[in-house]
Amino acid sequence: MAEISVDSVFSVADGVSAMGEIATTSGVDVLKKFGSAVQVAGDAVKPFLPLIAVVTVTITEIIRIYDTAQHNKRMCGAMHDRVIMAQAAIKLLERRQKENEERFKQQNYYESFLKFVALLKKIRDFLQDVSQLKGFKKFKEASAVESMFNKLSAEFDSTMNMLHFAVAISTEDQQQLDREAVTKDLEDIKDYLNNIEGGITTMDHKISSVLEEISIIKDKVAANTSADKLSRTYEIPPEELHDPVDRRPNDARDKDITRKSYRFQDVAVKKFALPDKKTDDGLKVAKELTILKSLQEGQRIIKFYGTSVVDGARVMVFEWAEKGSLKDYYEATKPEDFPWELKLKLALDVCRGIAFLHETKYLHHDIRCQNVLLTDDFVAKLANFKLSRGFNDKSTAIKIFDHLPWLAPEKLRVLGKEDKERVPYTQKCEIYSYGLLLWELGHQKIPFKGMSPSQIEAHVLADKRESFYWELGPFQQGYTKIVRDAWQGEPRLRPTISELFLELNKLQQTFFPTTRTPNFKPATPPATEISALTLDSPALGDTYRNAEDHRKSVSLNLPSADLPPEFEFELFVPVEEIIPLDEGITAHREGNKEKAWKCFEAHAKLDNPQAIYWKGYYLWEGYVVAKNRKEAAQLFKQAADDGIADAQLRYAFCMVNSEGIKFDKEQFMHYLILSADNGNPSARYNLADVYLNGKLGIPKNEREGVRYLRLAALKDQPKAREMLKALKAKGVDVGDLDDL
Template sequence: MSVHTVLNAAPVVIGSAIDITSSMSSAASGIEITKQFLGAASAVGEAVKPFLPLISAVTLVISEIVDIYETAQYNKKICNSLMDRVTAAEAAVKTLQRRKSENEKNFRNLEYYKAFVRFVDVMKKIQIFIGNVSQLQGYKKFMHASSVKEKFTSITDEFDTVMSDLHFTMAVANEEQRKLDQESLTSDIAEMTKFLGRIEGGIIDNNNKINIVLQEVLIMKDKVEHMNSAQNDPSIWNMKANEIKPVELTDPLNGRSTDRRGEAPCILKKIYKVQEVACKPINIPETDSPDAKKIQGHLAILGKLRDSPNILRFYGLSYVDNNQVMVLEWAEMGSLKEVYDKYDIAWHAKVLIALDICRGLTFLHSCDILHHDVRCQNIMMTARMEPKISNFNYSRMSHGPTSDMKHITDVVHWMAPEKLQHTREKPVSYNFKCEIFSFGMLLWELAFEKVPYEKWDMIKIKEHVLSGKREKISWGKASPDIQKLQKDYAKIIDDPQIRISLQGIFMALDKLADEHCKVGTTSPSLFPDKKLDLDGTSQEPVPISISDDGGMELPDMDMDFSIDSIPTLLSLEEGIAAHKRKEINVAWECFVAHSDLGNKTAKYWQGYYLWEGYVVEKDRKRASELFKEAADDGIADAQLRYAFSLVNNPSIKFDRQLFLEYLTKAADNNNPTAQFNLGDLYLNGKLKIQVDLEKGKKYLRLAAHNNQPKAKEALEKMGINIYVDTD
């Protein structure tokens, strides 16, 4: 059987995925900037007009880069190095605005125009790169730490070259900047490598790679968020939680009074597949209503979070005494607040609890899910003192998102300063920084085993926090080793950079655990209540305030430029649009022109035309070379095309490992055709690849989530529901 037959033929590549700036022309800011430039153009001459869309584009990209940077969670030093260049680019364009008349000669120069096109391209590359390295989902696209360094070096070299070609001045001398770059790369890559080696918690799979489930959850989450506008995709309406038959839920053999929790309707303890579970009442609206479908979608996502041992496991929906319930993992000790109200928690146990909560939050954030209510009341504890995050948005009892803040008087004790300023007239969105602030307050709550600002009313808390003040850290009497632990713990809470990322908090807690929590220790985790002197009530306290720097302000973007006219070059987006209209001659000229300027997306399209023989004769060897160039730039469709260009190509010797490498890159880059083929390979052991049923099913699920028809068909034949995990 030929390789071609085995792989079910070559895929159809989705070109629209490459259209990076399709919404640019409709952006209000872009239109306004263009109007300003047109007004200024008459002062220099009509020839300025070809530059207007380029300046509008680069201005928009810079503003989007700043937005991405504000939400960066990882590799902040690398992002900072690139932001130095973004700031330099912004300043250079502003200078161009002030000196438009002096630059008229440049505006009439064709080479200067081409350089400006490359300038826009490299700014887009910086935007994509920062977006990738600053998030776990994006970081996994880099196979090795060296790939990050190579990509960074490639982009910065290209940026420095084009800045020179445009006669733009860098704020930092090249040698000094490169030294800072190398320090940032070395530091961030080392920290990221150590972080990924220590995080565990379902984020890293058995192959030491970032878990595919995170990608699956992101796809499902996006579908739920756009459920109302997804009428053309009926499969979305099948997204629902696992259904458990009531007969599968049995009573515990030895019932106890603690098997019922809370007031009616109370939570009941049952046994499901030999596991102790909690049956929590839930009220889902009518089956076919939009609200019910959305809740079902949320619950289906909740079921996917089972890969994290630090998130309370959701098994599915069922009925108990004719009442609908959520079937959840049973937490014997109740909530973390209930534990510290009843006992004193040993310090080494507090560190390990904090570390595991951080793992759970990192898993959620990697799925782009925010908890909205991080406090000890929402952390459930097992009999082995393992924390499980619970009661976040997707597991609430039909009360809607936490952003409604119906229980504002309770939540305010952990609320970030910016959220305290939220009003109906000036709403403030809840984001990762808000969540990290709340986690910092949870660390304080865990340390002192009481609610922050206890017995304070909402107005007093708001005035206190908005004035820059925080809860006090005042330790009680303790042994020297515990005093050392407390001091290090306080540094984590009191760190003004605490809100930068969970990664930093995790690494600090991990170091604390290494130093103070020895494996195999027999020290008790719990003591009788009030045994420990936690807050120093028997001695004069030495207060230390928790600080918070808040966020950075966006720079002013008021721009007014003037430029001159030369023969125009179609934008790459216009070239792709021409291809879609089957104006292949126009498209080909555009792709070649941008490819000559070094644009990797254009190289992909040029390779595609050479492969298919559009406009020019087929040259599949050259096409494969172009696909590889684009593939190494992280373009998913190019990675797929390059992999398949190795198949049955007489001009190239087939390399199985190279084929698998690039097919995997495309699949991990969310290309559904690659996901299907990779899943098929692992399921059936094609191309002499070792069978891996679990990995094969995971890739087929991803492909099915992306509406790949063959993947859906294959899973249906196997009786697998893509939205429900079964044991």
């Protein structure tokens, strides 16, 4: 049997807990809230107070996940509703501490409460996964999502019964509604993945690893304080930029943008000021350039090649868009020469571009037709990323008069206010702007044209919008409804970008099912009447309101490395018999394995998957207790099936050269792939090794091998970096290594 090296088996799995992306209330802060209660509560109640603090934080996180969910909104809503019921029960328990004092004295009730805390965290992590494509990718099949949803639902109902919480346990009718919600969500996400394209998916409609690469690069950019390190790799030698052989009237669009030739393709060179790299402005520009470079795989994002010098001036080099901006195009084109079929196609292109940005945790901040460029074959691409920021990055104070007509009302409402009164720019703001872009594209003019900034502000804040003047046929009714949904005044009622895409795509499939280039005489959707619609008139159809309702290489034998993974901090103060899991991990690191083992064993009995993994680890290595690798393997599998990436990698390698454990190649690959897709760098390195070298009889797959190798290298896996460099030296296309 071929050998596979295992490097850093115990390295941290990035995806085990994705909550780093969510701003949460400190558990310590919440605990302080209950400090006075501890002084007056009976001794029996005290162990429960920190548990209630953890529950409060976790429920807050779950609510935030639901509010920001980009996918599977119905599924998230079903879990959200259960959690809200639990929240009410917890508040009632707090208020009636005296009445429940006897219950608080029962050990089994305390342990049931611990199980409840662990369950809420499992629900939180599940929702974080299914609500975002990056996390959804962890589930190899839709059935795995449905299975986990059903499992968590059943565990929730069972735990509520054990705690005697007065909540409505799922009835058969509710279970049927839940099944329908899960089915509809999974149908929608399948439809989305089959049609979105644009760099979000691969040719076979699988979620692209590019999204994760960009997210990792974004985090590195945010943490970097060296402009030299960020921008050194994007310099294009001036001699590689040439004047185009053919001359065209639009070679010079304005004083700052001209057409050049770079590596046998047309490019646009745009003059820009490059501040001193040691200044804050210099670092900001360097970060902007790095962001632009990282987005080059987005097929509806204008491609950025790098910077250079032309005629003594600093320039940025972009993909050339022959037809200029979408605004320039619609202003120069008669309505009869710009049919709905083409407008809808371009609207979908822009939607794909925004979706790509949102999936990579970026916001454009200036969505309008002026910032959309058209290629010669009528592909619309997002451009002008000067204002773009990550989801959690602070917005830059700017003069907003140019794009005020597209600005969401929640941002208009705080214009000129002090920082403490400002509201963040979110995806919902972007959705609003996109709704105005759709109107702009349909009418071929700037929204609120002729109105002053103050008039626009007053108009929008009075919950008024633009009017619609077009033939109100079936197509236009559908398009109008989408616009109205996108520009709703209440942010939470606006659809997500994926929901907008599905609706627009449905329109295309219904009225213009044949995909064609614009060099044709397009069909015209049927019209029945001319109408002027405003926001003040009744809504057309339903709105999206219902969407609410590890270290060294060894052979196949696993190493005895003593470097454990990090786990999330669990803030509670249980009775003496059960210490918090993080305290057990600390004891392990300090060499107090007796204490650690007691902790892991106790939490494992309460079905905590991380504790189950740790118990398996101790049984595998023979720490404190006698080695029992058969039982350890069973525990690894149990934790693996609950989504613990390190357990998935461990279980895969349990089957390799382990006495008494049968090797199963399909199962080995299944769990190795799960661990890799769950973010474990060691799993990614080993999986790449399998694909690149055809180990274990697995057919070679260079593309997949390089993909996993890049992801491992981005997480600073040293052997992955070495292998990529070796492959590049052999002429293998491994992409840009400068960001790794």
